[in-house]
Amino acid sequence: MSGDKHGTRTQLATTRLRQMITAGDLRPGQRVAEREIAEQLPGLSRTPLREALKILATEGLLTLSPNRGATVTMLSMAEVEDVLELTVGLESLAAEHACMRVSDAEIAEIGALQQKMREAFHENRLMDYFEINQLIHQRIVEVAGNRELARIHATQCARIKPYRYAGNRRHERWERALAEHEQIFMALQDRNGALLREMLSAHHRNGWKVTKSLVEQELSRT
Amino acid sequence: MSGDKHGTRTQLATTRLRQMITAGDLRPGQRVAEREIAEQLPGLSRTPLREALKILATEGLLTLSPNRGATVTMLSMAEVEDVLELTVGLESLAAEHACMRVSDAEIAEIGALQQKMREAFHENRLMDYFEINQLIHQRIVEVAGNRELARIHATQCARIKPYRYAGNRRHERWERALAEHEQIFMALQDRNGALLREMLSAHHRNGWKVTKSLVEQELSRT
DNA sequence: ATGCTTATAATTGTATGCAATACTGCTTTT
DNA sequence: AAAAGCAGTATTGCATACAATTATAAGCAT
Numbered sequence: 001m002s003g004d005k006h007g008t009r010t011q012l013a014t015t016r017l018r019q020m021i022t023a024g025d026l027r028p029g030q031r032v033a034e035r036e037i038a039e040q041l042p043g044l045s046r047t048p049l050r051e052a053l054k055i056l057a058t059e060g061l062l063t064l065s066p067n068r069g070a071t072v073t074m075l076s077m078a079e080v081e082d083v084l085e086l087t088v089g090l091e092s093l094a095a096e097h098a099c100m101r102v103s104d105a106e107i108a109e110i111g112a113l114q115q116k117m118r119e120a121f122h123e124n125r126l127m128d129y130f131e132i133n134q135l136i137h138q139r140i141v142e143v144a145g146n147r148e149l150a151r152i153h154a155t156q157c158a159r160i161k162p163y164r165y166a167g168n169r170r171h172e173r174w175e176r177a178l179a180e181h182e183q184i185f186m187a188l189q190d191r192n193g194a195l196l197r198e199m200l201s202a203h204h205r206n207g208w209k210v211t212k213s214l215v216e217q218e219l220s221r222t
Numbered sequence: 223m224s225g226d227k228h229g230t231r232t233q234l235a236t237t238r239l240r241q242m243i244t245a246g247d248l249r250p251g252q253r254v255a256e257r258e259i260a261e262q263l264p265g266l267s268r269t270p271l272r273e274a275l276k277i278l279a280t281e282g283l284l285t286l287s288p289n290r291g292a293t294v295t296m297l298s299m300a301e302v303e304d305v306l307e308l309t310v311g312l313e314s315l316a317a318e319h320a321c322m323r324v325s326d327a328e329i330a331e332i333g334a335l336q337q338k339m340r341e342a343f344h345e346n347r348l349m350d351y352f353e354i355n356q357l358i359h360q361r362i363v364e365v366a367g368n369r370e371l372a373r374i375h376a377t378q379c380a381r382i383k384p385y386r387y388a389g390n391r392r393h394e395r396w397e398r399a400l401a402e403h404e405q406i407f408m409a410l411q412d413r414n415g416a417l418l419r420e421m422l423s424a425h426h427r428n429g430w431k432v433t434k435s436l437v438e439q440e441l442s443r444t
Numbered sequence: 445a446t447g448c449t450t451a452t453a454a455t456t457g458t459a460t461g462c463a464a465t466a467c468t469g470c471t472t473t474t
Numbered sequence: 475a476a477a478a479g480c481a482g483t484a485t486t487g488c489a490t491a492c493a494a495t496t497a498t499a500a501g502c503a504t
Contacts, residue, residue: 007288008457010276034486045459047269050487054232054273058280060370066229067465067486082370089315089371093308148282148304149311152374230487256456267489272457289456289495 009044013052016041021061021072022161028074032062060159075163077216081208083160088204090153091137092197094144099193102143107189110139114185121178129174130165136181140188140200164207166214173210180206231266235274238263243283243294244383250296254284282381297385299438303430305382310426312375313359314419316366321415324365329411332361336407343400351396352387358403362410362422386429388436395432402428 006012017037020026032053034046041049053070056062063073075083113136120129134157142150180203187196228234239259242248254275256268263271275292278284285295297305335358342351356379364372402425409418 051273051276055276055280058277082368086371093311146304149308
């Protein structure tokens with residue numbers, strides 16, 4: 001039983017490419033030539049790859065121009081803000097339900113994540129910190145029990161991941177975000193939906209303020 | 223200048239199939255065999271069709287089982303409720319922004335739609351009524367100015383369209399929905415975001431109550 | 445009859461080849 | 475010198491052929 005966790009090659013190509021985009025291996029605006037990518041993945045022909053491109057384009061990670069190929073979607077500032085507003089809206093919506101439905105076990109699980117995030121912070125493992133951070137938000141949304149909402153939320157988070165990551169490089173923001181997360185967790189623990197909602201919104205707003213300038217730098221550098 | 227409004231065959235197949243699903247030509251649970259569909263569309267081979275299937279599956283309209291083909295996604299009651307909650311959440315989110323940004327011209331345009339809907343109601347043109355109804359909700363969301371939000375909203379609306387349509391067959395609900403829409407429009411006209419939000423939520427809640435029983439019938443009839 | 449095995453057919457998954465379109469660099473024209 | 479025209483090249487779009495997998499049916503055993 002070798003490691004073919006993905007049944008079809010289309011699925012393999014999709015998850016692999018998605019990973020490459022969200023991890024920043026492929027940068028916004030970069031061209032994604034079929035042949036070129038196909039050669040990078042072992043024994044993959046253009047047919048399943050093309051199917052993967054259509055999927056990722058539908059998710060918003062790629063932009064297709066007919067007869068001109070695919071590029072990693074490059075979001076303008078306004079578009080990043082739109083997607084961010086959308087994800088925050090979804091999280092807020094989920095927050096109320098999460099507080100109503102969350103079990104003690106789930107609170108404990110998220111608490112454990114929080115602890116791991118704290119550790120990553122103190123040991124200066126930026127990447128881990130960032131990943132766990134995202135995971136906590138994701139788990140809060142999942143706990144709300146609306147699978148469709150969670151799916152969309154995850155998809156939209158993926159779209160802005162490269163942009164958000166930029167903002168977390170500043171250590172001072174990093175520290176404050178951790179403090180906010182403690183409050184977020186407490187609101188969840190108290191099952192205080194309205195408060196959780198407010199904390200999440202504020203958390204994202206604060207984060208975006210810091211990120212914004214950095215993103216603007218990066219965009220203008222093109 | 224001929225009628226090929228869609229550049230590639232993949233696009234053609236996608237819009238055509240999407241239409242067939244949302245219009246109810248293909249019913250939830252129904253099998254979508256590649257060869258069979260390919261023969262229905264003129265000169266279309268399996269390759270672009272398969273790409274269309276992946277797109278529609280990503281949108282949630284189709285469900286793919288590896289090596290076993292595609293079926294029109296069949297939503298359980300709980301899933302319909304989840305998607306509905308999601309769309310209502312998105313509309314509510316949009317409502318505030320819509321009231322802040324809506325122009326007089328746009329209000330007039332939506333007012334005209336409202337009028338056309340009224341006429342369709344009095345002339346008992348159910349299909350038109352339903353379509354215009356959806357269009358009004360769509361326009362309100364679009365007016366909010368968040369393209370990403372509008373895109374997701376439209377996608378999710380499409381998913382539950384066949385289920386919602388069932389509920390609007392009852393004339394008494396039909397009449398009440400029209401009255402609610404008048405209030406919705408007034409809230410927009412007054413640019414009262416909080417009220418619009420509340421009206422939209424209530425409108426959908428009321429509609430769902432009626433639809434629910436009918437959907438349950440239809441599902442159990444399988 | 446029912447359940448299991450196996451052979452056959454049907455359907456999906458993938459690779460490849462060809463046609464259509466867009467890009468590149470050069471020549472030509474003004 | 476700048477713009478337009480024009481091969482030649484590269485890349486995408488599509489159809490087809492083949493491989494892999496699953497569904498179907500017939501035969502056999504219990």
